[in-house]
Amino acid sequence: MTIDSVRGAPDTPELDRPELIQLLTPEGERVEHPDYPLDLSAEDVRDLYRDLVIVRRIDLEAVALTRQGELGLWASLLGQEAAQIGSGRALNDHDMAFPTYREHGVAYCRNVEPLTLLGLFRGVSHGGWDPKEHGFHLYTVVIGSQTLHATGYAMGIQRDGVLGTPSAAATIAYFGDGATSQGDVNEAFVFASVSNAPIVFFCQNNQWAISEPLERQTRIPLYKRAQGFGFPGLRVDGNDVFACLAVTRKALENARTGQGPTLIEAFTYRMGAHTTTDDPTRYRLKAEEESWKLKDPIERVKAYLVRNDLADAGFFEKVEDVATQMAKELREGCRSMPDPEPLAMFENVYADEHPMMTEEQEQFAAYLASFEEPASGEEAK
Amino acid sequence: MSTLTLGKALNEGLRKAMENDPKVLVMGEDVGKLGGVFRITDGLQKDFGEERVIDTPLAESGIVGTAIGLALRGYRPVVEIQFDGFVFPAADQIITQLAKMRMRSLGKLSLPVVIRIPCGGGIGAVEHHSESPEAYFTHTAGLRVVACSNPVDAFAMIQQSIASPDPVIFFEPKRRYWEKAEVDTDSADWAPLHSAQVVRPGEHVTVLAYGPAVKTCLEAASAAAEEGRSLEVIDLRSLNPLDIETVTKSVNRTGRCVVVHEAPVFNGYGAELAARITEKCFYRLESPVLRVGGFSAPYPPSRNEDHYLPDLDRILDAADRTFAW
Numbered sequence: 255m256t257i258d259s260v261r262g263a264p265d266t267p268e269l270d271r272p273e274l275i276q277l278l279t280p281e282g283e284r285v286e287h288p289d290y291p292l293d294l295s296a297e298d299v300r301d302l303y304r305d306l307v308i309v310r311r312i313d314l315e316a317v318a319l320t321r322q323g324e325l326g327l328w329a330s331l332l333g334q335e336a337a338q339i340g341s342g343r344a345l346n347d348h349d350m351a352f353p354t355y356r357e358h359g360v361a362y363c364r365n366v367e368p369l370t371l372l373g374l375f376r377g378v379s380h381g382g383w384d385p386k387e388h389g390f391h392l393y394t395v396v397i398g399s400q401t402l403h404a405t406g407y408a409m410g411i412q413r414d415g416v417l418g419t420p421s422a423a424a425t426i427a428y429f430g431d432g433a434t435s436q437g438d439v440n441e442a443f444v445f446a447s448v449s450n451a452p453i454v455f456f457c458q459n460n461q462w463a464i465s466e467p468l469e470r471q472t473r474i475p476l477y478k479r480a481q482g483f484g485f486p487g488l489r490v491d492g493n494d495v496f497a498c499l500a501v502t503r504k505a506l507e508n509a510r511t512g513q514g515p516t517l518i519e520a521f522t523y524r525m526g527a528h529t530t531t532d533d534p535t536r537y538r539l540k541a542e543e544e545s546w547k548l549k550d551p552i553e554r555v556k557a558y559l560v561r562n563d564l565a566d567a568g569f570f571e572k573v574e575d576v577a578t579q580m581a582k583e584l585r586e587g588c589r590s591m592p593d594p595e596p597l598a599m600f601e602n603v604y605a606d607e608h609p610m611m612t613e614e615q616e617q618f619a620a621y622l623a624s625f626e627e628p629a630s631g632e633e634a635k
Numbered sequence: 636m637s638t639l640t641l642g643k644a645l646n647e648g649l650r651k652a653m654e655n656d657p658k659v660l661v662m663g664e665d666v667g668k669l670g671g672v673f674r675i676t677d678g679l680q681k682d683f684g685e686e687r688v689i690d691t692p693l694a695e696s697g698i699v700g701t702a703i704g705l706a707l708r709g710y711r712p713v714v715e716i717q718f719d720g721f722v723f724p725a726a727d728q729i730i731t732q733l734a735k736m737r738m739r740s741l742g743k744l745s746l747p748v749v750i751r752i753p754c755g756g757g758i759g760a761v762e763h764h765s766e767s768p769e770a771y772f773t774h775t776a777g778l779r780v781v782a783c784s785n786p787v788d789a790f791a792m793i794q795q796s797i798a799s800p801d802p803v804i805f806f807e808p809k810r811r812y813w814e815k816a817e818v819d820t821d822s823a824d825w826a827p828l829h830s831a832q833v834v835r836p837g838e839h840v841t842v843l844a845y846g847p848a849v850k851t852c853l854e855a856a857s858a859a860a861e862e863g864r865s866l867e868v869i870d871l872r873s874l875n876p877l878d879i880e881t882v883t884k885s886v887n888r889t890g891r892c893v894v895v896h897e898a899p900v901f902n903g904y905g906a907e908l909a910a911r912i913t914e915k916c917f918y919r920l921e922s923p924v925l926r927v928g929g930f931s932a933p934y935p936p937s938r939n940e941d942h943y944l945p946d947l948d949r950i951l952d953a954a955d956r957t958f959a960w
Binding site: 350379380381382383384385386391392394396399401402403404405406407408409410411412413414425437438441442444445448601602603604605606608609610611 | 700
């Protein structure tokens with residue numbers, strides 16, 4: 255081995271030659287994989303389809319509400335539904351997920367109210383759901399930080415001595431392709447590796463970090479990074495809900511039985527803008543988006559259901575109705591969401607008393623009260 | 636009662652906390668077999684095992700980030716940052732995550748994480764080993780920041796910090812690690828963590844300090860007494876929250892105040908003290924609040940540190956100047 259033989263020529267990146275694990279083709283054909291058998295009933299597949307449609311509708315509704323000025327911002331998951339539903343449905347009750355700010359599909363799987371997510375983007379709270387109740391940590395906005403929290407949590411699971419028992423748990427850390435350049439993500443890989451921690455690193459490679467293409471982050475396929483850290487890494491078709499489910503299940507099971515971390519690179523595409531303030535026409539070609547439309551994560555499940563006679567027109571209509579009703583409730587709920595009380599900003603900063611902050615709070619309360627109209631009776635006096 | 640150095644008092648305090656609560660963990664670089672570069676965790680791994688005293692990979696953000704995760708799982712990690720100047724790679728995890736996660740969760744999460752930082756100069760060290768970064772952390776809402784100055788407080792305050800449900804930045808005066816005092820390790824009759832203490836009563840000038848500067852101020856007060864000037868020295872102990880009542884009670888009596896810290900004066904913790912004292916003691920002040928501290932220059936090479944650090948003469952000079960108004 256020499257430096258020159260190891261260094262790849264710059265014009266032949268391996269990025270476009272994914273060694274992809276796929277169980278359902280874009281045309282809806284089931285493919286078997288010897289390492290990832292997946293036994294799904296017709297009802298299981300219909301449930302997955304319903305999940306996919308609902309989270310896409312939640313997402314579209316949130317984008318619309320942002321356009322209408324009801325939300326300050328929204329980070330759309332459009333195109334990444336299969337990666338999120340597949341991995342989210344692989345989790346059990348004991349597991350703990352650590353999301354970015356785009357994991358609305360995983361949040362749905364973990365029973366976090368979509369309206370609560372909207373509240374965050376509307377600006378009424380910074381999150382506020384109970385991570386312990388849902389097995390779903392708060393959204394993390396700064397890129398990659400949560401991978402270390404997930405690793406530490408996994409180190410805690412190890413110390414609880416539950417691995418390999420019925421109450422075994424694992425963590426799953428979500429992050430994107432851009433995050434793989436962050437120091438925290440690389441440190442998380444190191445800590446997880448040397449601790450052999452029960453964690454699955456789930457990277458949704460959606461090809462774009464705002465305006466920067468994958469080539470700005472890496473010269474090798476992301477899943478291959480794992481090898482250098484000393485644990486398995488693999489690439490899965492991120493638009494294939496079956497493959498995402500099967501591979502994540504296996505990785506989680508490995509983690510829960512003490513076999514250590516896995517990196518899963520879910521190869522997918524961000525069909526929309528980075529957030530509602532972004533304009534992808536400035537940096538990418540429409541043709542690229544069009545080519546990914548052909549790999550749509552929902553259409554292939556629908557094709558599979560139809561092709562195998564597992565669902566009729568009535569089923570698809572009913573799913574649409576459920577999604578539409580949900581969107582309506584979301585819209586109404588969002589519009590009627592009250593602003594927080596001004597003094598709420600002082601709440602929950604500290605668990606124990608903090609006299610300095612209490613003093614500020616009291617002064618501010620008195621200041622606000624000074625603007626209140628005196629009651630008419632008092633005025634007469 | 637036992638005679639303990641400040642370093643040993645911390646060690647005994649950590650040991651007590653680990654004995655009292657199996658969820659307490661110690662983690663950091665070289666804290667296990669070596670016992671830390673200052674031996675503050677000496678013997679803990681031997682007695683509590685590698686699962687509770689964790690030699691971490693060499694990555695400060697990773698240490699604090701995983702400590703947050705461990706806390707989310709119900710543990711109480713005590714993190715050692717090896718030197719003050721090494722805390723900055725972890726600043727993001729401390730400021731952006733640790734400090735804010737409780738509010739982000741609307742109070743559903745608690746982060747009982749203690750971050751121990753040996754701080755300050757005076758040991759002839761190379762660059763990045765003598766800094767006083769407290770103001771970066773006192774400026775961050777959601778954190779509690781304390782600084783011990785002597786063995787008695789070290790023993791008590793480390794245990795109180797570990798018991799706190801909030802994250803605590805715990806500054807240790809590294810050049811005082813070898814100072815000795817009698818410590819009652821069987822007692823838990825301690826002053827509240829966030830209280831300031833009058834460590835030398837006096838009449839003419841209030842001198843405020845914390846951490847390594849407290850001893851220097853006490854020496855200055857002894858020297859001043861020989862010249863007939865009586866300095867009241869207050870060890871603030873807690874920087875966030877600040878025990879402002881103890882401070883204003885003293886300044887309202889003396890009418891004069893000098894603040895001493897090793898960190899640069901500009902935008903340093905003393906600026907906050909001066910502002911608060913001016914607001915609360917305006918009509919009792921006989922002179923402006925004066926500050927003695929590091930200069931607006933990076934910490935110098937150690938052969939020059941004696942000129943950079945506030946010493947007895949600069950403190951006495953400031954005390955004299957409060958009488959010039």
